[in-house]
Amino acid sequence: MKKILIAISFLLFSTYANADCNIKSGSINILANDFPALRTLVETAKECKGSADFKVTHSAEHNKIAVPALTANPSEFSVRVAANSSIVPLMNADLIRPMNDLVKKYGKGIQDSQLITIDGKVMAVAFMANTQHLYVRTDVLKENGIAIPKTYEEVVAASEKIRAAGKMKYPYAAAYKAGWNLAEEFVNMYIGHGGEFFKAGTAQPNINNAKGVATLNMLKKLADLSNPDYLTHDSEAIKVEWESGNVAIMTLWASRSGTLLDDEGDAKITAATKLVAPATVGGGNIPAATLWWDGFTLAKNRSDADAEASFRSLAHAASSKEMVAKAADQAVWLVEGFVPGPKSVGVIEAVKMGAKPYPMLPQMGLMHGALGSEIVEFLQGNESAEQALKDVEAAYMTKAKEQGFL
Amino acid sequence: MPNKNFFWFFLPAGLAMILFIGLPIISTGIQSFYAQHDQILINVKKCDPFGCKESVVVDQEATSKIREEKPLGKFNGFKTYIDRNHLATDQVSEFWEESKSFGEFIGKVGNLPFYKALVFTLTYCIIVTPCVLLLGFVIALSLNAISRKIRGPLIFGTILPMIVTPLVGSLVLFWMIDAEGIIGANLQILMDDPYLSVKSSKSLTWITIIIYGIWHHSPFAFVVFYAALQTVPQEPLEASIIDGASRLQRVIHIVLPHIYPVVTFVALISLMDNFRVFEPIIGFSAEGSAQSLSWLIYDNLVNEEVILFGSAAATSIMTIIGISIILAPVLIRTWREFRTNR
Numbered sequence: 001m002k003k004i005l006i007a008i009s010f011l012l013f014s015t016y017a018n019a020d021c022n023i024k025s026g027s028i029n030i031l032a033n034d035f036p037a038l039r040t041l042v043e044t045a046k047e048c049k050g051s052a053d054f055k056v057t058h059s060a061e062h063n064k065i066a067v068p069a070l071t072a073n074p075s076e077f078s079v080r081v082a083a084n085s086s087i088v089p090l091m092n093a094d095l096i097r098p099m100n101d102l103v104k105k106y107g108k109g110i111q112d113s114q115l116i117t118i119d120g121k122v123m124a125v126a127f128m129a130n131t132q133h134l135y136v137r138t139d140v141l142k143e144n145g146i147a148i149p150k151t152y153e154e155v156v157a158a159s160e161k162i163r164a165a166g167k168m169k170y171p172y173a174a175a176y177k178a179g180w181n182l183a184e185e186f187v188n189m190y191i192g193h194g195g196e197f198f199k200a201g202t203a204q205p206n207i208n209n210a211k212g213v214a215t216l217n218m219l220k221k222l223a224d225l226s227n228p229d230y231l232t233h234d235s236e237a238i239k240v241e242w243e244s245g246n247v248a249i250m251t252l253w254a255s256r257s258g259t260l261l262d263d264e265g266d267a268k269i270t271a272a273t274k275l276v277a278p279a280t281v282g283g284g285n286i287p288a289a290t291l292w293w294d295g296f297t298l299a300k301n302r303s304d305a306d307a308e309a310s311f312r313s314l315a316h317a318a319s320s321k322e323m324v325a326k327a328a329d330q331a332v333w334l335v336e337g338f339v340p341g342p343k344s345v346g347v348i349e350a351v352k353m354g355a356k357p358y359p360m361l362p363q364m365g366l367m368h369g370a371l372g373s374e375i376v377e378f379l380q381g382n383e384s385a386e387q388a389l390k391d392v393e394a395a396y397m398t399k400a401k402e403q404g405f406l
Numbered sequence: 407m408p409n410k411n412f413f414w415f416f417l418p419a420g421l422a423m424i425l426f427i428g429l430p431i432i433s434t435g436i437q438s439f440y441a442q443h444d445q446i447l448i449n450v451k452k453c454d455p456f457g458c459k460e461s462v463v464v465d466q467e468a469t470s471k472i473r474e475e476k477p478l479g480k481f482n483g484f485k486t487y488i489d490r491n492h493l494a495t496d497q498v499s500e501f502w503e504e505s506k507s508f509g510e511f512i513g514k515v516g517n518l519p520f521y522k523a524l525v526f527t528l529t530y531c532i533i534v535t536p537c538v539l540l541l542g543f544v545i546a547l548s549l550n551a552i553s554r555k556i557r558g559p560l561i562f563g564t565i566l567p568m569i570v571t572p573l574v575g576s577l578v579l580f581w582m583i584d585a586e587g588i589i590g591a592n593l594q595i596l597m598d599d600p601y602l603s604v605k606s607s608k609s610l611t612w613i614t615i616i617i618y619g620i621w622h623h624s625p626f627a628f629v630v631f632y633a634a635l636q637t638v639p640q641e642p643l644e645a646s647i648i649d650g651a652s653r654l655q656r657v658i659h660i661v662l663p664h665i666y667p668v669v670t671f672v673a674l675i676s677l678m679d680n681f682r683v684f685e686p687i688i689g690f691s692a693e694g695s696a697q698s699l700s701w702l703i704y705d706n707l708v709n710e711e712v713i714l715f716g717s718a719a720a721t722s723i724m725t726i727i728g729i730s731i732i733l734a735p736v737l738i739r740t741w742r743e744f745r746t747n748r
Contacts, residue, residue, distance in 0.1 A: 063711060064708040067713060068713075084454070085711065086711065088711065089711045089712055089713075091463060091464065092445075092464050092712065094464075094466045094469070094470060114455060115453070116452075116453065116455075117452070117453045118450055118452050118463055119450035119451060119452075119463070120451070126454065126455050129456075169600055177691065178691075178693045178694030179693055201462075203447075227585055228585050228601050228602065228603030228605075228606050229584060229585050229590075229603050229605040230606065231605065231606045231691075231695075232605045232606075232690075232691035232692075232694075291456050293454055293455050293456070334455050351456070356456075357454060357456045357457075360452060360454070360461065361461065361462060362445065362447065362462065362463060362464050365711030365712045366712055368711070369705075369711070369712075373519070373693070373694075373697075373705070376694040376695075377517075380606065380607075380608060380694070380695070383517070387517075391517065394490050394497075395490065395491060395519065397490075398489045398490040399491065399712075399714060399717070401441070401489070402441045402442060402482075402489070402714055402716050402717055403441075403442045403445065403714070404441065404442040404443050404444040404445045404480065405445050405447075
């Protein structure tokens with residue numbers, strides 16, 4: 001009986017949703033990353049597509065497609081679901097449109113805090129927050145008498161203890177794959193040390209300093225406690241390591257917890273997995289993590305009708321209380337009516353501890369790219385920390401000069 | 407064939423080549439001389455769910471004006487070619503002055519991205535090409551000698567590495583060398599080192615990629631050699647057997663001279679292919695330890711959130727020049743032979 005009631009109410013709700021948007025024309029084509037929360041959002045947006053054409057591309061390679069696809073006129077996609085970092089190349093090349101008028105007209109359920117404004121222009125509407133935080137295996141920690149680590153120094157000590165106990169060979173894991181992932185770990189750790197990437201007000205790099213060296217040394221210590229193949233491990237790979245029971249402490253995205261804690265895999269490991277706050281480092285009080293938002297942007301090189309249709313269907317999703325209630329486990333939604341569950345702990349703690357957002361600067365992508373390739377040799381033990389940082393700065397400056405930032 | 411006939415036969419292919427190869431190369435060449443305009447940054451207030459803050463963005467109004475005037479960007483001449491990410495002339499001369507020994511100098515130069523990639527590309531080329539030629543030839547000889555009944559299936563089995571998609575082939579090996587894969591785990595036991603990782607060790611990664619390269623390219627050499635072996639005349643071979651020549655002597659003095667032009671051809675194609683090594687680096691996720699020139703181009707175009715067209719174009723042009731230099735001796739030799747034959 002209860003099931004039938006739910007089914008009926010769901011039916012009622014969905015017809016209501018369809019009637020709500022009432023989109024008559026235009027076409028909607030979405031480019032988005034591929035993880036469960038985004039799929040839910042797109043499905044919710046589809047509910048109210050009306051008679052508009054609706055297409056979606058979910059791809060882990062979204063970053064590589066976005067700029068070329070939106071540069072075309074008319075552009076391939078009308079909507080690009082972006083984050084702090086991936087919105088920057090779109091803004092640098094002037095590929096997305098401000099949506100103040102659309103927000104005013106159709107954005108009734110969207111909260112002000114969801115709006116990403118640049119100089120007063122709404123460039124994106126955020127719907128979820130993300131960060132990287134610690135995951136721990138409570139059973140392993142308990143067995144070895146270790147408290148839940150709060151700093152990376154404690155993570156190192158705990159991992160060493162677990163290894164010494166002969167319990168696990170590689171007790172720690174983080175996405176250290178050379179390239180974007182490794183650079184992201186550096187960014188987190190450097191911010192945790194209180195570092196600034198650029199000299200104030202300029203695009204001059206500022207990482208070859210004591211904080212940079214401390215960051216690299218901490219990364220190396222953690223890498224030595226990880227699976228020796230760490231330079232090829234991305235978030236998906238360490239998730240698999242965790243599910244095979246090879247890891248006791250891990251730094252991973254909050255958005256990955258959904259598939260990590262699903263019914264697939266060893267129930268014992270899932271039961272003992274606990275999500276905790278991100279760690280601090282080097283005696284700092286802000287976490288060694290960056291805050292991220294995911295939001296949707298509208299392509300500039302697309303007709304106004306398409307932009308309007310796209311905005312209306314996505315605004316429906318980005319303000320849907322039903323969606324956040326139904327998918328409360330999948331993400332930390334920024335939408336009104338979201339009640340945080342146990343899987344939101346990481347992000348909420350990070351915000352409470354005063355974590356900084358990932359720097360949304362035009363030249364940050366170049367710095368990120370330089371970090372991803374130039375610090376590898378240090379981790380392999382072929383280079384000193386100072387030399388690696390010097391290389392990063394030199395590689396960054398060459399690229400920044402070519403791009404006209406210096 | 408009269409020249410006129412040749413011209414008409416060649417015309418469609420020639421046109422396609424100009425359109426799809428010639429013009430893009432010219433356009434790449436032009437792009438390599440340009441860099442982005444100076445970015446005009448302005449300070450604005452940025453707000454997101456985590457708060458507001460003053461920070462810089464690119465001033466679109468001002469930028470779009472400059473872009474309309476000069477869509478190609480700022481003329482940069484050869485500056486992209488000599489910057490640190492390419493030939494790094496300034497850095498190299500600086501290293502030359504401050505280095506105490508030649509070894510130190512080489513070490514410092516090898517740390518620059520372009521030279522790092524060049525060293526790997528050349529090492530790969532120099533080791534893989536002869537190995538492919540030798541292995542291909544040995545397989546062709548042995549298959550040519552066995553009974554016709556089982557030759558068919560054996561030939562099929564031999565060309566399998568070429569049929570398997572490069573990325574799939576490298577992924578299979580990638581999983582085998584994983585710290586928990588069959589090769590990786592056994593190596594750990596064999597070397598008695600639980601922290602040994604093929605994937606994170608630079609030299610082991612190089613060896614893996616080179617072995618993969620030989621495995622993947624040998625069938626090509628084999629197929630061509632095998633076809634060439636079918637054309638070796640039987641009379642001189644029989645005559646030499648009567649004269650008491652050993653098998654090795656027959657191969658060296660009769661078979662090899664006969665198929666020599668084919669060997670040159672295979673060497674040429676292999677060199678060219680190997681100089682552009684790329685897929686195994688992606689397949690093995692070996693970006694950290696091994697970078698090739700082709701990978702540098704890829705990195706500039708897709709790995710950064712900002713696309714570096716000038717940088718990628720400059721590397722492309724230098725790769726083309728590199729291939730020409732490597733092929734030059736073989737080409738000159740072929741040309742000379744062609745002249746003397748006439």
